[in-house]
Amino acid sequence: MQQIIPGKSVKELDAAFIKDKGITSYKLMEQAALAFCDWFVEQISPENDLAVFCGTGNNGGDGMAISRLLWERGYSVKVFIMGDPANGSKDFKLNHEVLPEAIPVQLVENVNWENWKAKVIIDGVLGVGINRPLEGAYLDLIKRLNNFPAKRIAIDMPTGLPSDEILEGEAFKAMFTVSFQFPKMALLFPEHASYTGELVIKDIGISPDYFETFEPKMYYLEKKDIPELHKSFDRFSHKGNFGKVMLIGGSYGKMGAVRMASEAALRTGSGLVSCFVPRCGIQVLQSSLPEAMVEVSEQDHYLDEYPPDNLTRYDALGVGPGMGQHSKTAIMLEELLKLYKGPMVIDADGINLLASHPHLLNMLGHNIILTPHLKEFERLAGACAHQRERVDKVAEFVEKFQCTIILKGAHSLIACPDGTLNFNSSGNAYLATGGAGDVLTGMITSFLGQGYSPKEAAFCGVYHHGLAGELAGKVNRRGTIASDIIAKIPQTYLQLGIH
Structure with a gap:
């Protein structure tokens, strides 16, 4: 069965897998983005305009990679960055650099919301690393996106939702959450139903062997286990x-x-x-x-x-x-x-x-x-x-x-x-x-x-x-x-x- 580990241990898990397989973290991010896109194209037709919101951490890196891959598959994509790209994580910067010039990129702070529109919003602002309630510009953005009449999809975790605890404050209200390899514990809580939406788990190739050292022993029972x-x-x-x-x-x-x-x-x-x-x-x-x-x-x-x-x-x-x-x-x-x-x-x-x-x-x-x-x-x-x-x-x-x-x-x-x-x-x-x-x-x-x-x-x-x-x-x-x-x-x- 697939083990569930705490959000704080995800980086440690990724690092162990990357080291053992001799790949880069960028390559693992690409695998996650491909898994997301394989699911996405079965749900959403290319006629829909996509708005991908990216933070400057690794969740934003996922969003950048997803934007590129969906554009390559014929989707109309616009990217909106929350934060200063110059201060982004290594993999965020790499994905930002390889983003095709044909994809419009704009800082969230410069958006004219009165004329803004999109049929699908993809949330890649913040991931499992959040440990406090949203505030300031991040809170303002998520409130705005939650009130916007569009289909909302979260990458790995809805922005604002802690990975293992009960939500305090506001979070992105996803209609679908596509989580990688295993569901983060908070996605399984009934209190978070309106934020998680329909939960989708996509395998990105990390073997159960890499989970054995983590506590507590929590697992996700799936069809293949029965x-x-x-x-x-x-x-x-x-x-x-x-x-x-x-x-x-x-x-x-x-x-x-x-x-x-x-x-x-x-x-x-x-x-x-x-x-x-x-x-x-x-x-x-x-x-x-x-x-x-x-x-x-x-x-x-x-x-x-x-x-x-x-x-x-x-x-x-x-x-x-x-x-x-x-x-x-x-x-x-x-x-x-x-x-x-x-x-x-x-x-x-x-x-x-x-x-x-x-x-x-x-x-x-x-x-x-x-x-x-x-x-x-x-x-x-x-x-x-x-x-x-x-x-x-x-x-x-x-x-x-x-x-x-x-x-x-x-x-x-x-x-x-x-x-x-x-x-x-x-x-x-x-x-x-x-x-x-x-x-x-x-x-x-x-x-x-x-x-x-x-x-x-x-x-x-x-x-x-x-x-x-x-x-x-x-x-x-x-x-x-x-x-x-x-x-x-x-x-x-x-x-x-x-x-």
């Missing part, structure tokens, strides 16, 4: 090989949650799926999902304190969807944690019960995966001011209780007991629909039941879930519902080339 995690099955495999799982949940009026989790487990490949639900749920499950087997509790409308008998029959459990927070249900969850030693996913009301009965947290361990959304996690670990703090608290929680946490959201964070923090790349806004989390619970439970380790199950479950959301969203857009995501699970295997 196939090698999957188990293979042969023609003699039977339903027992594909795992027996049980989904435990449901309560009066909330039976749909456990039903969707169960169908998702089936669609993900489980050989046998059982449900443990209140008595009011048996007709719902038997009539709407005949492929699942159903066991019922003593109570009519909620789960009581007695878990199912002989839990060792099951290769994995998924607990919590629609379960409610009745006091007897809390007793049942405690009994499950005492009795069942196999892998278990705890979601939704299961997490809320852990939060309201904190002594249960000490019963967690390596076989447990928790899947909270942001607010559910804060009920477990306390309020957080922002995502940066939340990430730190997730890491602390996992270290203390030695479980796996999937913090759901855009770029869901998978924190593992081995100390790694892993951000997911799949998914879209259409996953923000009721029941999507229940689908994820069923998918991860299924992978656990098929014999995947908790880390493998979390990776595969989260990535396939996001990909299914992408496929469903292409068809249904804002009308996407959880059942649409379930329907696309089989297609994710085809997309990834998995049999």
Whole structure:
């Protein structure tokens, strides 16, 4: 997987790669510019006038190189320089010198904004090196560009956005951010969505080997990482090989949650799926999902304190969807944690019960995966001011209780007991629909039941879930519902080339 390193370490990484490969920093900058342009020409036609804003550092050097390469491909390009070119970095000056004379170049301070126009603005003013809020002429420029009616694209980082911390003040509001080799951490924070826009990662040829010495161990989970995690099955495999799982949940009026989790487990490949639900749920499950087997509790409308008998029959459990927070249900969850030693996913009301009965947290361990959304996690670990703090608290929680946490959201964070923090790349806004989390619970439970380790199950479950959301969203857009995501699970295997 691609490692994510702090912005302050990027120069050190580049220097190590340049020295080892015997190339110049100018050559590496050219590789980045080529990667940007290869993406750009697929998105923007040459009929659009381009305005490239360049600082005098290396981000501005990227902007200069991109301007030259796009001009060579037939685009109408104008370059605007923020700062004194005479004080620019070495690679900025080199790219400035080789810029074709046919490309108009103007200092930002001399621009007549009343008559100024462009259809596309490319931001190469400041990069990962910024460590304080924008001010003065830089702040004035970014405010102006943000209010201008044009498509806005950032090179590596939107100007003003710190690479690893929460933004203070203003930053360039990109519709696309094209980041090189790996996403800088701040690009993954929900607070920065309006500045990052759609995130694009372009490989510029730096091998993962060059990242190994950097801390912390944060990674970006991508499509190429998933196939090698999957188990293979042969023609003699039977339903027992594909795992027996049980989904435990449901309560009066909330039976749909456990039903969707169960169908998702089936669609993900489980050989046998059982449900443990209140008595009011048996007709719902038997009539709407005949492929699942159903066991019922003593109570009519909620789960009581007695878990199912002989839990060792099951290769994995998924607990919590629609379960409610009745006091007897809390007793049942405690009994499950005492009795069942196999892998278990705890979601939704299961997490809320852990939060309201904190002594249960000490019963967690390596076989447990928790899947909270942001607010559910804060009920477990306390309020957080922002995502940066939340990430730190997730890491602390996992270290203390030695479980796996999937913090759901855009770029869901998978924190593992081995100390790694892993951000997911799949998914879209259409996953923000009721029941999507229940689908994820069923998918991860299924992978656990098929014999995947908790880390493998979390990776595969989260990535396939996001990909299914992408496929469903292409068809249904804002009308996407959880059942649409379930329907696309089989297609994710085809997309990834998995049999």
